[in-house]
Amino acid sequence: MARSINKVILVGNLGQDPELRYTPGGTAVCNMRLATNEVYRDADGNMVERTEWHNLVAWGRLAEICNQYLRKGSKVYVEGSLQTRSWEDRDGNTRYTTEIKIREMVMLDPRSEATPEPEAAVTASTQRQATAPRQTFAPEPEPEAFDEDAYTLSPDDDLPF
Amino acid sequence: MARSINKVILVGNLGQDPELRYTPGGTAVCNMRLATNEVYRDADGNMVERTEWHNLVAWGRLAEICNQYLRKGSKVYVEGSLQTRSWEDRDGNTRYTTEIKIREMVMLDPRSEATPEPEAAVTASTQRQATAPRQTFAPEPEPEAFDEDAYTLSPDDDLPF
Amino acid sequence: MARSINKVILVGNLGQDPELRYTPGGTAVCNMRLATNEVYRDADGNMVERTEWHNLVAWGRLAEICNQYLRKGSKVYVEGSLQTRSWEDRDGNTRYTTEIKIREMVMLDPRSEATPEPEAAVTASTQRQATAPRQTFAPEPEPEAFDEDAYTLSPDDDLPF
């Protein structure tokens, strides 16, 4: 099993500030919207620009770091994997949303004096290392191992994408 | 503009045979479903396997090659970019579908005697190169901008690779 | 610092069996030669094939798995980072060798009955996770910083996946 690869690499800009929430179990979840732009010539030879919007989601320590250091307009490199979640709309129809669960984030904006920053590129694995010492009794579960119910947003929550 | 990167890399298996269609203008479009699998331990330490399904779309010559050489079960490497299309459902609601527009495809199945195959990894650009010499007056536009009439391959065309 | 990315992705075939060694401290190191092939037309329109050879190195548990499951001719996907080592030749000149330190490996050959295999794609991080519980007092350092004594797997260890 698992003789497969599911990898996404994006460089773009955040369309708005990150949104941080916590699951009932206390795990941080950060949702972001990232724009990538493509420029090409159309059939008439005119330059056209097309923007693609991506839904990013980060978990755990990486979620908190994204929330702390990124802002609307921030330029970032992210790497992650595609996952499509299903949910039910108001009419009871099943809908699908594709997100990129990010595993690595590199800030590409020039460093400003005002905003100190993490010491290194942030990855899901450094996050485990980093938080381990403090989570003596409640090691952070892998995102994949989440009790799905624990991530259910309360009904009056905004949609997270 | 276009200081961004939108890249997807997948290795997985097709869930069904490719589906080839043609636009009214005669451009080939091939849709495929690709599975990637992930194995992890859940919170209770049990091995869990999760399958992610991806919608692939190929255009032009690459579409035809995918249709010709790939089958349900085929193992492939693909590289492409994310794009989300919107469409209207029966109730008039806007819906979104995220696809990977593939630009490169490498067959990973061992070669069989029965199925001859293209001589090289197939990319959207080799396809452009290849056809260029025949398009003396109508250089092929980017897929996003197809003048679809310009792209029809005549039935007796040589293979372009 | 570390606002950078150093990533290599290869799909190719091993030119010979992997070579496994151990450092004096007991850390496994596996060296492999991987071929990638490129096909193109030269200036005269003739098809030419060019083979590129890559030096791969894996460490720790990943080294042992590569050694156990791969053979001359094996088709693999690997992901890693570039690193150039310097060494001294017999004449006292400094020489440089560029290697890909692999972090992830996916076997692409069809499964045979004869060769059982690991249950999942193998990565440097699953390896760390897996061994962590046994390293109560000596969390495994990054490969670059191995306290090599801390990494010796005892002969009767369970497979960590």
Place this chain on the structure above:
Amino acid sequence: MARSINKVILVGNLGQDPELRYTPGGTAVCNMRLATNEVYRDADGNMVERTEWHNLVAWGRLAEICNQYLRKGSKVYVEGSLQTRSWEDRDGNTRYTTEIKIREMVMLDPRSEATPEPEAAVTASTQRQATAPRQTFAPEPEPEAFDEDAYTLSPDDDLPF
């Protein structure tokens, strides 16, 4: 053949200004040195930073654009493939140099008023498109199709890496 992938993705900074040369046949070649940095904790728990230097080479229009828009310190995303060239040192020994032949470059520095810039991410393929209209009689050959002799550097050339 060519069921392989040879891909490198780097985000880093140039260590010096690009160096542009032309082959006897008039093709532009641009050599660059790119640094990537890695931060990790060593066995004693100290933060260590390690810099890796990469030899980049761009051809044709992409070479000229790199030379025109990049400078020492420029932050860039590049994508390309690994290739190892052999050459002979003063003692007649065969030596090897590994380079990344880049195919795509994205400038990551914030735009300044002072430096206008190309309209889009620059790739080896847009380069073909872009230059084609002007090269009525002398289409730029694929880098792979170069007359190898044409790239021989004259003896008193600086080494290009």
Place this chain on the structure above:
DNA sequence: TTTT
């Protein structure tokens, strides 16, 4: 909704 970003960036240029």
Place this chain on the structure above:
DNA sequence: TTTT
């Protein structure tokens, strides 16, 4: 709906 794939693969193992």
